[in-house]
Amino acid sequence: MATAAIPDEELARAGQSEPAQETTCCVVGGGPGGMMLALLLARRGIDVTLLEAHKDFDREFRGDTIHPSILEILDQIGLAEPLHQLRHNKIYGPTFQVAGGSFSPVDFRRLRTRFPYIMLVPQTKFLEFLAAEAKKYPNFHLRMVANVGQLIEGQNGVQGVRYQGTDGWHEVRALLTVGADGRFSKVRQLAGIVPVKTSPPMDILWFQLPHLPEDAHSDRVMGGFGGGRMLAVFDRIDYWQIGYVFPKGRYQEVRAAGMEAFRKSIVEIEPGFARHVESLTDWHQCSLLSVESSRCPVWYRQGLLLIGDAAHVMSPVGGVGINYAVQDAVVAVNVLSRPLRNGQISVQDLADVQSQREWPTRVIQAVQSTMQTRIIAGALQVQGTLRIPWFVRLFFRIPVLRNIPARSLAFGVRKVRLQEDS
Numbered sequence: 001m002a003t004a005a006i007p008d009e010e011l012a013r014a015g016q017s018e019p020a021q022e023t024t025c026c027v028v029g030g031g032p033g034g035m036m037l038a039l040l041l042a043r044r045g046i047d048v049t050l051l052e053a054h055k056d057f058d059r060e061f062r063g064d065t066i067h068p069s070i071l072e073i074l075d076q077i078g079l080a081e082p083l084h085q086l087r088h089n090k091i092y093g094p095t096f097q098v099a100g101g102s103f104s105p106v107d108f109r110r111l112r113t114r115f116p117y118i119m120l121v122p123q124t125k126f127l128e129f130l131a132a133e134a135k136k137y138p139n140f141h142l143r144m145v146a147n148v149g150q151l152i153e154g155q156n157g158v159q160g161v162r163y164q165g166t167d168g169w170h171e172v173r174a175l176l177t178v179g180a181d182g183r184f185s186k187v188r189q190l191a192g193i194v195p196v197k198t199s200p201p202m203d204i205l206w207f208q209l210p211h212l213p214e215d216a217h218s219d220r221v222m223g224g225f226g227g228g229r230m231l232a233v234f235d236r237i238d239y240w241q242i243g244y245v246f247p248k249g250r251y252q253e254v255r256a257a258g259m260e261a262f263r264k265s266i267v268e269i270e271p272g273f274a275r276h277v278e279s280l281t282d283w284h285q286c287s288l289l290s291v292e293s294s295r296c297p298v299w300y301r302q303g304l305l306l307i308g309d310a311a312h313v314m315s316p317v318g319g320v321g322i323n324y325a326v327q328d329a330v331v332a333v334n335v336l337s338r339p340l341r342n343g344q345i346s347v348q349d350l351a352d353v354q355s356q357r358e359w360p361t362r363v364i365q366a367v368q369s370t371m372q373t374r375i376i377a378g379a380l381q382v383q384g385t386l387r388i389p390w391f392v393r394l395f396f397r398i399p400v401l402r403n404i405p406a407r408s409l410a411f412g413v414r415k416v417r418l419q420e421d422s
């Protein structure tokens with residue numbers, strides 16, 4: 001989320017009208033990473049304040065995926081069962097429509113876990129669920145419409161933040177400030193940490209198609225290629241969420257061809273949507289997203305840590321960003337609970353979080369970049385239906401090999417568990 005520039009004189013007045021709030025850990029951003037971090041710290045009795053710029057948890061451009069790794073972590077704290085009470089869908093892997101039929105390279109059902117599927121829950125509901133759990137702890141403080149605009153700096157590094165609420169400016173002073181404020185992280189910018197791009201940007205039109213009464217629910221994420229386009233289809237129970245991927249910089253071309261040509265190109269890839277596309281009548285129904293990925297060389301400064309997309313913007317390829325943000329949060333809790341309780345966080349503690357999480361992030365971003373630049377970009381060059389080479393099909397038939405991508409998608413490159421509180 002981009003935040004508006006704040007005049008200096010307003011910032012100077014910030015916090016003068018009221019005493020600053022004191023907390024042990026101030027988390028900026030109530031996405032999956034920040035919310036999970038705040039909940040886990042609160043459960044351990046650590047005073048935590050979560051600042052979220054929006055008035056609610058409604059998220060349009062996010063995934064709704066909850067991977068087996070997150071479900072196992074929630075199970076550790078007794079929340080997997082209650083989460084399953086929410087209305088959800090389960091998916092067992094992606095299926096691509098290619099020349100000669102469908103191709104389903106990954107099947108989570110083969111994994112050894114209590115949760116061999118990706119759970120699809122609207123992210124709003126997931127975040128509300130985590131917030132409701134966190135509110136059970138008196139040491140958890142949630143401030144909505146709290147738009148962070150400045151870091152408070154002192155001799156011991158970052159000592160908190162200033163945020164704009166509905167009634168003006170406020171200060172939160174903290175032993176540790178965590179920037180979990182996503183891809184456009186204000187905290188990262190204020191800390192002077194500059195991310196390095198890890199894959200070229202890619203354009204996606206993001207829109208919904210209605211779920212018609214005769215539609216069966218799908219337990220796969222569906223993908224199809226054709227005419228230099230790719231379609232990713234998610235069943236969000238009440239509607240189909242569509243990602244329409246095309247080569248970078250071709251949006252004007254897509255629009256100039258007209259709405260009828262757009263509808264036709266969707267049906268060419270997925271003939272089953274012939275009636276659904278009639279609902280598309282205006283370009284305003286589609287959001288154009290330029291998606292890229294990047295990673296910060298350093299995720300911390302004294303008194304400050306970045307996690308999730310703030311530390312490493314994840315491409316939607318493979319749908320693993322939520323998983324990685326939550327895993328960052330869990331590692332931060334494993335490493336930092338004791339120093340937070342002792343009232344002393346060293347730069348080495350923060351470096352430890354980065355060193356545990358950086359290499360899995362590097363590996364998955366390299367995989368995403370290869371998929372984006374070689375496989376998807378290559379497929380977008382193909383005008384007819386995509387052919388899967390024989391050696392790729394063979395790879396996914398060999399039991400030991402075919403489970404590697406499934407495990408990496410389900411648990412990340414490195415499985416993360418919540419350690420016992422000491």
Ligand SMILES: Cc1cc2nc3c(=O)[nH]c(=O)nc-3n(C[C@H](O)[C@H](O)[C@H](O)COP(=O)(O)OP(=O)(O)OC[C@H]3O[C@@H](n4cnc5c(N)ncnc54)[C@H](O)[C@@H]3O)c2cc1C
Nearest residue numbers: 029031032033053063148181182308309319320321322325
């Ligand atoms: C189109 C698209 C589709 C995707 N699909 C998937 C998918 O299917 N599966 C998947 O795992 N990942 C997907 N991703 C990636 C995923 O959304 C991110 O990796 C994930 O949301 C990162 O979580 P986070 O908690 O780090 O940040 P975010 O989810 O971005 O949360 C950051 C929070 O910080 C708040 N914030 C921002 N600035 C401030 C401020 N100044 N003050 C206070 N609060 C602030 C924001 O309002 C937001 O609530 C997709 C991404 C895109 C763009």
